[in-house]
Amino acid sequence: MNRLPTTDSAPSAAPDRLLEAPLAAEIEFLTARARALGSAKANALLQPLDLRVRSYAVLSLACSGAAPSQRELAEFLLLDPGQIVALLDGLEQRGLVKRETDPQDRRSKVIRGTAKGRSLLAEAAVATAQAEEQSLADLTSAERDQLRELLRRVAFQGR
Amino acid sequence: MNRLPTTDSAPSAAPDRLLEAPLAAEIEFLTARARALGSAKANALLQPLDLRVRSYAVLSLACSGAAPSQRELAEFLLLDPGQIVALLDGLEQRGLVKRETDPQDRRSKVIRGTAKGRSLLAEAAVATAQAEEQSLADLTSAERDQLRELLRRVAFQGR
DNA sequence: CCTTACTATTGAAAATGTCAATAGTGTCTT
DNA sequence: AAGACACTATTGACATTTTCAATAGTAAGG
Numbered sequence: 001m002n003r004l005p006t007t008d009s010a011p012s013a014a015p016d017r018l019l020e021a022p023l024a025a026e027i028e029f030l031t032a033r034a035r036a037l038g039s040a041k042a043n044a045l046l047q048p049l050d051l052r053v054r055s056y057a058v059l060s061l062a063c064s065g066a067a068p069s070q071r072e073l074a075e076f077l078l079l080d081p082g083q084i085v086a087l088l089d090g091l092e093q094r095g096l097v098k099r100e101t102d103p104q105d106r107r108s109k110v111i112r113g114t115a116k117g118r119s120l121l122a123e124a125a126v127a128t129a130q131a132e133e134q135s136l137a138d139l140t141s142a143e144r145d146q147l148r149e150l151l152r153r154v155a156f157q158g159r
Numbered sequence: 160m161n162r163l164p165t166t167d168s169a170p171s172a173a174p175d176r177l178l179e180a181p182l183a184a185e186i187e188f189l190t191a192r193a194r195a196l197g198s199a200k201a202n203a204l205l206q207p208l209d210l211r212v213r214s215y216a217v218l219s220l221a222c223s224g225a226a227p228s229q230r231e232l233a234e235f236l237l238l239d240p241g242q243i244v245a246l247l248d249g250l251e252q253r254g255l256v257k258r259e260t261d262p263q264d265r266r267s268k269v270i271r272g273t274a275k276g277r278s279l280l281a282e283a284a285v286a287t288a289q290a291e292e293q294s295l296a297d298l299t300s301a302e303r304d305q306l307r308e309l310l311r312r313v314a315f316q317g318r
Numbered sequence: 319c320c321t322t323a324c325t326a327t328t329g330a331a332a333a334t335g336t337c338a339a340t341a342g343t344g345t346c347t348t
Numbered sequence: 349a350a351g352a353c354a355c356t357a358t359t360g361a362c363a364t365t366t367t368c369a370a371t372a373g374t375a376a377g378g
Contacts, residue, residue, distance in 0.1 A: 016318055018235045021223035022284075023216055027303065028201055028291055030310035031194045032212070036237045037314065038187045053191070054365085057182055064180035070326065076177045078195045080367065085327055099326095107325040107374045125181075132187055138312050144186065147309045151189035153297050154306070155196065159175060213334085230356065239336065244358055258357095266343045266356040 042131040058087050062097045063113030063121045201290040217246050221256040222272030222280045
């Protein structure tokens with residue numbers, strides 16, 4: 001397993017060389033990479049439940065008691081309203097959420113999780129917690145809180 | 160602008176209600192949202208240069224002096240090798256990078272930025288710095304360093 | 319009533335992500 | 349040296365995600 005270069009000084013340790021590149025110091029890039037790793041892991045753990053991070057997020061909000069409208073879901077998740085329609089079509093067909101026309105504003109529909117939806121969400125929450133645990137394995141509890149707070153201020157700038 | 164409810168207690172302040180939902184405390188979700196906002200902003204500022212965050216990242220690594228192979232690019236950016244091919248096809252056609260067969264391993268190709276590529280990268284770096292500045296406007300310099308370091312440890316777990 | 323704005327919905331197009339197969343090259347074993 | 353096996357870039361197919369424009373129904377204001 002000897003990897004020491006015999007002749008010159010250049011380290012051949014392959015991939016870590018790029019960690020010195022300026023890109024590796026850009027928060028935008030690090031965020032994208034962290035997210036790619038995280039959602040890949042979460043998707044893998046959610047697969048047995050036939051959910052993805054997307055549908056999990058919608059289900060979670062639907063079951064939160066906040067009873068959001070579709071427009072609110074779109075805004076909060078930064079998704080196109082049309083994507084919300086598609087996601088809800090899937091969840092509603094499986095009996096996990098229901099759409100109710102808002103009596104206050106008949107244009108709007110209020111989304112609520114069903115009992116079945118809440119039941120599945122409980123399982124899904126375990127899966128995502130596991131995924132988060134794996135993704136953040138190197139961070140202490142205090143560091144996770146720090147990270148959460150910093151990200152919250154970036155993700156919800158102005159609120 | 161009076162929004163006070165006349166009859167009951169429920170606050171109608173529309174979108175912030177969802178901030179109380181459990182999902183809003185999940186680091187995975189916050190990361191995804193921060194990244195969506197950030198790359199949207201970056202893409203907008205890169206558009207005049209005919210770049211996107213994707214091609215910018217490749218160009219940046221190509222011009223870093225690290226002379227990465229395509230496999231290394233794929234691994235570092237968490238992209239499929241095929242996506243790297245497509246990105247490089249575009250950049251190479253514009254004369255921004257060049258592929259050189261690695262004499263040490265003729266399977267592999269080493270990617271380097273051209274003078275033109277470095278010149279465009281200089282402009283692009285300004286754009287992305289602006290985007291980052293806007294995205295992180297609420298954070299102090301010390302907080303940005305904290306965030307960068309925490310994200311680095313999540314994004315490069317084990318290194 | 320009429321204009322204007324908003325909500326959910328649909329459909330199309332672009333970008334991104336995932337996967338399998340292949341030709342050329344390196345490496346290791348025998 | 350030959351053959352088996354692994355790795356690199358490339359291609360093509362396909363699913364998912366993203367972005368955008370158009371529409372029907374509803375609300376709100378003059």
